[in-house]
Amino acid sequence: MIRGMEQDRQVQAVQRLFVAHTSLLKGFILGLLPDYNRAEDVLQEVFLTLTQKADEFTPGTDFTAWARAVARIKVLHRYDQDKRAPRALCAEALDALVAAAPAMDESRSFRRQALNKCLEQVAPTARKILDLRYDENLAPPEIARRLTWTVDAVHVGLAKVRKFLRECSQRRLETQGA
Amino acid sequence: MDDAKLLALLEKYIEGTLDDAGRTELEKLIVSSVAARTTFWEYLEQHAFIGELGGEAKGRALARLEKPSTRRTPAPRRSRPSSGTLPFLIAAGLLIGFIVILIASMSGTDADETRSLAAFRAKQAERRKAAEARLKEIEQERQRLLDRPVAPEGKPEPQKEEERKKALEALADRQRKVDEELRQAIEDKPPKVIVEKTPDAPKPLFVPEKAPTVVAAAAVARIAKIEGGVLVDQKPAEAGQDLTVGQRLETGAGSIELLYGDGTRVSFAAGSVAREFKIDGGKRFWMDAGSMLAVVAKQPKGQPMVVESKHGEATVVGTTLRIRIDPEAVKGMRLDVEEGTVQLKNRMSGKTALVESGHYAVAASGGELKPMLLPIDEILLTAAHAKITGGEWRVSKAPEGNFLESAPIYRKSADTNQLSSFVTMTFDAEANRDYQVWVRGACLGTGATRDYQDGVVVKFVRAQTAQPKLAPEWGPFVGPDSVGLAGWGRFPGTRWMAGDGDFFEPNGIRVEPGKGTGRPGDEMPATVRFTRPGSQTLRLFVVEGPMRIDAIWLSTTQKTRPDAAQVGPVK
Numbered sequence: 001m002i003r004g005m006e007q008d009r010q011v012q013a014v015q016r017l018f019v020a021h022t023s024l025l026k027g028f029i030l031g032l033l034p035d036y037n038r039a040e041d042v043l044q045e046v047f048l049t050l051t052q053k054a055d056e057f058t059p060g061t062d063f064t065a066w067a068r069a070v071a072r073i074k075v076l077h078r079y080d081q082d083k084r085a086p087r088a089l090c091a092e093a094l095d096a097l098v099a100a101a102p103a104m105d106e107s108r109s110f111r112r113q114a115l116n117k118c119l120e121q122v123a124p125t126a127r128k129i130l131d132l133r134y135d136e137n138l139a140p141p142e143i144a145r146r147l148t149w150t151v152d153a154v155h156v157g158l159a160k161v162r163k164f165l166r167e168c169s170q171r172r173l174e175t176q177g178a
Numbered sequence: 179m180d181d182a183k184l185l186a187l188l189e190k191y192i193e194g195t196l197d198d199a200g201r202t203e204l205e206k207l208i209v210s211s212v213a214a215r216t217t218f219w220e221y222l223e224q225h226a227f228i229g230e231l232g233g234e235a236k237g238r239a240l241a242r243l244e245k246p247s248t249r250r251t252p253a254p255r256r257s258r259p260s261s262g263t264l265p266f267l268i269a270a271g272l273l274i275g276f277i278v279i280l281i282a283s284m285s286g287t288d289a290d291e292t293r294s295l296a297a298f299r300a301k302q303a304e305r306r307k308a309a310e311a312r313l314k315e316i317e318q319e320r321q322r323l324l325d326r327p328v329a330p331e332g333k334p335e336p337q338k339e340e341e342r343k344k345a346l347e348a349l350a351d352r353q354r355k356v357d358e359e360l361r362q363a364i365e366d367k368p369p370k371v372i373v374e375k376t377p378d379a380p381k382p383l384f385v386p387e388k389a390p391t392v393v394a395a396a397a398v399a400r401i402a403k404i405e406g407g408v409l410v411d412q413k414p415a416e417a418g419q420d421l422t423v424g425q426r427l428e429t430g431a432g433s434i435e436l437l438y439g440d441g442t443r444v445s446f447a448a449g450s451v452a453r454e455f456k457i458d459g460g461k462r463f464w465m466d467a468g469s470m471l472a473v474v475a476k477q478p479k480g481q482p483m484v485v486e487s488k489h490g491e492a493t494v495v496g497t498t499l500r501i502r503i504d505p506e507a508v509k510g511m512r513l514d515v516e517e518g519t520v521q522l523k524n525r526m527s528g529k530t531a532l533v534e535s536g537h538y539a540v541a542a543s544g545g546e547l548k549p550m551l552l553p554i555d556e557i558l559l560t561a562a563h564a565k566i567t568g569g570e571w572r573v574s575k576a577p578e579g580n581f582l583e584s585a586p587i588y589r590k591s592a593d594t595n596q597l598s599s600f601v602t603m604t605f606d607a608e609a610n611r612d613y614q615v616w617v618r619g620a621c622l623g624t625g626a627t628r629d630y631q632d633g634v635v636v637k638f639v640r641a642q643t644a645q646p647k648l649a650p651e652w653g654p655f656v657g658p659d660s661v662g663l664a665g666w667g668r669f670p671g672t673r674w675m676a677g678d679g680d681f682f683e684p685n686g687i688r689v690e691p692g693k694g695t696g697r698p699g700d701e702m703p704a705t706v707r708f709t710r711p712g713s714q715t716l717r718l719f720v721v722e723g724p725m726r727i728d729a730i731w732l733s734t735t736q737k738t739r740p741d742a743a744q745v746g747p748v749k
Contacts, residue, residue, distance in 0.1 A: 027223050030229075031218070031219060031222040034193075034194070034222065036229055045519065051530060052532060086196060087201065092205070092209050093204070093205040096215055100216065100218075101219060108223075112230075112231070119228070119231060131232070134228050134229045135232045155189070158189070158193070
């Protein structure tokens with residue numbers, strides 16, 4: 001019974017860490033698997049696996065590294081399962097990316113805030129494409145159908161607005177840094 | 179490193195349109211350049227943030243629309259948000275969503291603490307946002323005052339200048355106050371004791387809590403179908419009636435199907451007793467006895483569907499799936515997952531198992547919680563499973579569902595290995611079991627030659643087929659791994675076939691219907707037996723077309739021709 005209670009505590013500790021790192025983990029998964037729905041599924045699978053393996057985690061060690069290792073396996077598994085999806089990047093590239101993945105530090109929240117501000121400056125048409133792509137989670141062909149645009153035009157629009165957001169965020173962060 | 183080139187590649191990577199050459203180029207850049215890896219993560223992090231920020235904004239909008247939820251007798255609390263917890267939970271988006279999953283597996287006190295902490299954080303974010311909005315207004319007002327035109331000669335009018343100075347001072351004062359509010363909003367720490375803890379009354383083991391006391395019972399689902407005398411709260415139920423929060427249903431000798439607002443369907447078989455239906459924070463109910471089959475639509479983030487029983491708890495977290503639970507006292511709670519992923523928790527041991535598609539697990543006292551492979555009895559393959567090679571087949575649309583349509587081809591003789599056009603289907607099946615092969619199709623030919631426009635061959639990989647002796651004409655087409663099917667041209671409309679529908683004598687000589695002792699070839703279904711378990715492949719070839727194929731059904735149980743209207747195995 002005591003062992004059971006100890007296990008429960010361990011599970012809860014891991015789940016709390018998961019909640020605290022959800023955004024970071026989701027970002028990591030989206031990096032390796034850029035499709036929102038599939039990334040969301042993988043995130044849920046990671047949650048369940050971490051819960052199942054909670055007793056393997058040693059408090060005080062690097063939770064992010066552990067969770068990312070699990071997430072990496074789940075992402076590769078998902079690629080294997082979904083034959084219609086684009087192929088995963090090669091193992092060497094994935095390893096390099098995993099090693100360079102951003103950490104959970106203060107600068108992350110600054111980047112997020114900067115992007116939030118920049119999103120307010122997006123022109124209405126670009127806002128519309130972003131809403132359809134991200135809020136409604138539509139693929140470019142469906143967005144094109146809704147807006148009666150060509151698919152290429154949607155791709156170009158998305159690329160432009162993402163480029164604008166990147167540059168705007170960088171400018172804001174530089175100003176804040178100064 | 180060419181930044182523009184990398185961004186173009188990343189765009190395609192994000193949208194899933196990267197071709198092989200592009201992928202190779204991107205991989206090369208990532209492996210060779212630190213700067214490329216940095217840009218990759220910047221761009222992909224932005225991709226993640228846009229989605230998150232959009233979701234939060236949507237959550238806040240929803241939160242404003244959401245009414246405070248009806249709660250069961252709340253414990254006295256300090257620092258409880260006045261407008262209810264639910265709106266803040268929604269506003270906090272994905273992060274808070276997962277807390278709901280946590281709550282499902284935590285003790286009551288921990289769950290309350292987590293919920294309150296989440297509410298605190300959400301409230302803190304709201305305060306910060308409100309303060310930032312006020313600061314923005316103040317800045318706009320300040321700019322307006324500074325931009326106000328001065329007198330034509332370029333000198334400020336003393337009286338107006340004085341007013342403007344006062345207004346600017348007042349604004350500066352307001353700004354200081356809002357700055358202070360903003361600082362507090364950012365720096366505030368959650369109180370050490372957010373929830374006033376009240377000692378829990380001892381609870382009897384394994385007895386679920388009582389149904390919540392509700393002010394007005396909210397509809398949980400609609401009764402879509404009902405057979406026999408099903409009781410809801412001990413009164414006879416009717417189709418079309420709403421099932422409300424906290425109600426209890428008892429199927430007796432009947433059965434009932436519930437339809438939720440999101441399309442989720444739950445069917446309870448005879449002998450089932452279920453209660454405590456809820457939808458607040460996710461669909462949830464308790465099963466005392468019986469069995470159920472659920473087809474669950476994808477659930478909102480952090481709001482999994484949960485089915486509880488004395489022995490276990492099944493949490494539906496994946497995409498669309500089917501589950502079946504048999505909570506018998508001795509056998510415990512059995513969960514079969516046909517599609518998707520479900521978490522099963524054993525209440526006795528507290529252990530959880532992730533039960534994936536095609537597996538089952540049993541939560542029982544003293545039993546091991548280990549997912550096992552489900553037997554695969556029935557396999558239904560449709561146009562959705564088809565991958566078409568060459569130009570002889572295409573997928574056509576019909577109101578009742580897509581189907582495969584072949585070109586008008588007549589082949590007198592051919593080795594299927596040499597044919598360049600076919601349909602490929604992959605599926606899971608067991609090894610060393612006999613599956614009857616049924617094909618639902620129709621001859622699309624018109625006129626007198628329909629008899630020569632109605633033949634297909636199904637060829638399996640790593641399998642052995644058995645079929646009553648076919649006419650010699652089939653020889654070149656049908657090997658020991660193939661099945662020949664024909665005869666649709668004799669009949670109007672769609673029909674299931676399991677071989678050659680012509681009439682044959684036992685020696686394989688084709689005869690006219692009604693003459694001799696011949697029987698239709700498809701009354702003696704062909705069978706296929708796979709040599710290895712797991713993923714299998716078949717190929718469909720047209721021998722005589724134009725043919726329409728709706729489905730291929732491999733069945734361990736269906737030994738006679740199904741009715742034409744039946745579209746596949748009955749669940």
